[in-house]
Amino acid sequence: xxxxxxxxxxxxxxxxxxxxxxxxxxxxxxxxxxxxxxxxxxxxxxxxxxxxxxxxxxxxxxxxxxxxxxxxxxxxxxxxxxxxxxxxxxxxxxxxxxxxxxxxxxxxxxxxxxxxxxxxxxxxxxxxxxxxxxxxxxxxxxxxxxxxxxxxxxxxxxxxxxxxxxxxxxxxxxxxxxxxxxxxxxxxxxxxxxxxxxxxxxxxxxxxxxxxxxxxxxxxxxxxxxxxxxxxxxxxxxxxxxxxxxxxxxxxxxxxxxxxxxxxxxxxxxxxxxxxxxxxxxxxxxxxxxxxxxxxxxxxxxxxxxxxxxxxxxxxxxxxxxxxxxxxxxxxxxxxxxxxxx
Ligand SMILES: NC(=O)c1ccc[n+]([C@@H]2O[C@H](COP(=O)([O-])OP(=O)(O)OC[C@H]3O[C@@H](n4cnc5c(N)ncnc54)[C@H](O)[C@@H]3O)[C@@H](O)[C@H]2O)c1
Numbered sequence: 547x548x549x550x551x552x553x554x555x556x557x558x559x560x561x562x563x564x565x566x567x568x569x570x571x572x573x574x575x576x577x578x579x580x581x582x583x584x585x586x587x588x589x590x591x592x593x594x595x596x597x598x599x600x601x602x603x604x605x606x607x608x609x610x611x612x613x614x615x616x617x618x619x620x621x622x623x624x625x626x627x628x629x630x631x632x633x634x635x636x637x638x639x640x641x642x643x644x645x646x647x648x649x650x651x652x653x654x655x656x657x658x659x660x661x662x663x664x665x666x667x668x669x670x671x672x673x674x675x676x677x678x679x680x681x682x683x684x685x686x687x688x689x690x691x692x693x694x695x696x697x698x699x700x701x702x703x704x705x706x707x708x709x710x711x712x713x714x715x716x717x718x719x720x721x722x723x724x725x726x727x728x729x730x731x732x733x734x735x736x737x738x739x740x741x742x743x744x745x746x747x748x749x750x751x752x753x754x755x756x757x758x759x760x761x762x763x764x765x766x767x768x769x770x771x772x773x774x775x776x777x778x779x780x781x782x783x784x785x786x787x788x789x790x791x792x793x794x795x796x797x798x799x800x801x802x803x804x805x806x807x808x809x810x811x812x813x814x815x816x817x818x819x820x821x822x823x824x825x826x827x828x829x830x831x832x833x834x835x836x837x838x839x840x841x842x843x844x845x846x847x848x849x850x851x852x853x854x855x856x857x858x859x860x861x862x863x864x865x866x867x868x869x870x871x872x873x874x875x876x877x878x879x880x881x882x883x884x885x886x887x888x
Pocket of ligand 1: 557580
């Protein structure tokens with residue numbers, strides 16, 4: 547069985563990916579300092595998979611503490627590096643926090659990859675590296691633009707750091723650029739745990755549905771789109787998890803194969819905000835309290851991925867629909883409403 551280190555394994559995407567990795571026979575260890583997550587997610591992973599995942603509660607910016615994990619596990623074959631701060635607005639207010647956390651954790655990890663001769667790395671990147679994309683759908687060849695936020699800049703820099711490192715160390719790596727991950731595991735044992743007010747549409751919708759938030763605002767209904775609202779590419783978080791498993795398998799089974807280093811992970815379909823709200827209402831058989839509000843500065847009108855490269859090269863299948871996203875997200879929100887978070 548192949549051992550994988552998942553950083554940020556108690557976070558939203560990390561936890562769903564761990565479930566998929568375990569289901570595919572990988573042994574997983576995690577590093578997560580719970581700065582943006584909660585230990586209850588480990589219970590959820592256990593409830594789904596029957597496996598207890600060892601999580602090291604340490605800060606990846608602490609090189610010595612991180613090194614101890616590598617000393618305990620000299621047989622790590624691959625690393626999936628999710629751990630990072632991800633809130634665009636917070637990154638604008640606290641840029642140094644973002645540059646420090648997201649980049650020092652990465653350079654520490656690369657230093658240890660070199661020292662302990664780890665072969666394979668998958669890095670969480672983001673469609674935000676494309677900035678205001680110049681073409682639709684966005685392919686991996688679409689030119690990246692100036693980053694719109696310090697957060698996006700840490701992703702561009704993270705990609706460049708890995709690319710440069712791999713020129714002098716024989717690392718196999720993939721940079722996966724996610725579009726809009728959403729939804730939750732169908733068991734509702736794990737899901738997204740936004741700290742403070744949610745920044746993404748789907749948790750905003752689910753928290754409005756439970757009454758935790760009073761009203762949902764749709765920002766702008768006069769954009770040049772089919773119904774006037776912005777368009778995004780929502781992809782089920784379990785499909786994102788599946789892509790990571792597929793990426794690791796491809797690198798391990800075919801290390802010198804003809805695969806690329808950069809892949810877009812999206813559903814490949816643009817959905818409007820209004821469509822998201824209406825689909826949520828329909829599949830969950832309820833009415834949301836929502837209203838139109840003014841456009842929000844900085845919002846891109848439309849962005850969605852061409853995902854064919856990932857589908858073909860990684861032998862990756864998308865198993866979940868837009869409706870599944872909306873159903874599972876609500877089920878998770880209902881579970882969460884009953885939990886006491888410590
Ligand atoms: N969720 C999205 O919409 C989205 C979109 C594009 C890219 N991404 C990227 O995917 C990755 C995972 O995102 P997520 O949604 O699961 O985020 P998340 O905040 O739920 O998970 C990140 C995890 O990393 C941990 N962490 C952060 N800094 C750490 C450090 N220095 N040491 C140890 N642990 C640390 C946090 O506690 C958290 O559990 C991030 O790199 C994010 O930038 C996310």
